[in-house]
Amino acid sequence: MNTPVHAERPTILVVDDTPDSLALMSNLLKDYYNVKVANSGEKALKIAASDVPPNLILLDIMMSGMDGYEVCQQLKLDPGTMNIPVIFLTSKVEVADEQKGLELGAVDYITKPISPPIVLARVKTHLALKAMADLLRNQNNYLEFEVAKLEWLPHTNTHAK
Secondary structure, eight states, rough: OOOGGGGSOEEEEEOOHHHHHHHHHHHHHTTTTTEEESSHHHHHHHHHHHSSSEEEEEEESOOSOOHHHHHHHHHHHSSSTTOOOOOOOEOOOOOHHHHHHHTTTOOOOEEEOOOHHHHHHHHHHHHHHHHHHHHHHHHHHHHHHHHHHHHHHHOOOOTOO
């Protein structure tokens, strides 16, 4: 099996204010993905809104300053970042916390301590879902464009004599 060239690999943004957690996740993902890291919510928002946004974000909830919930909410309100899947990584295990994260727009929720095979499987699944959603969105835009072109064409009456 050929390994994809570096530029073709999806980019994962890992956001956590704990250096050990950033290192753990980076080491887990680096063999399969391009990895960017942010140690604050503010940095995460800047990276996500860059010219080359990440394909997926792994986001810790409990961070000093802007917490993960607020970061997720801002990502989902911005048209430029709203379609980036967000997976929360957290030690919070209350159902209400998980529900809140999903209601804010996260696609998944993984509790710490993490299981590397689970993280890799969920990242792979959500990247595949994002790729399919992007494809469908692009096809829909193309079809809407084609329909709009047809609506501007002069209509001919084929039944007139």
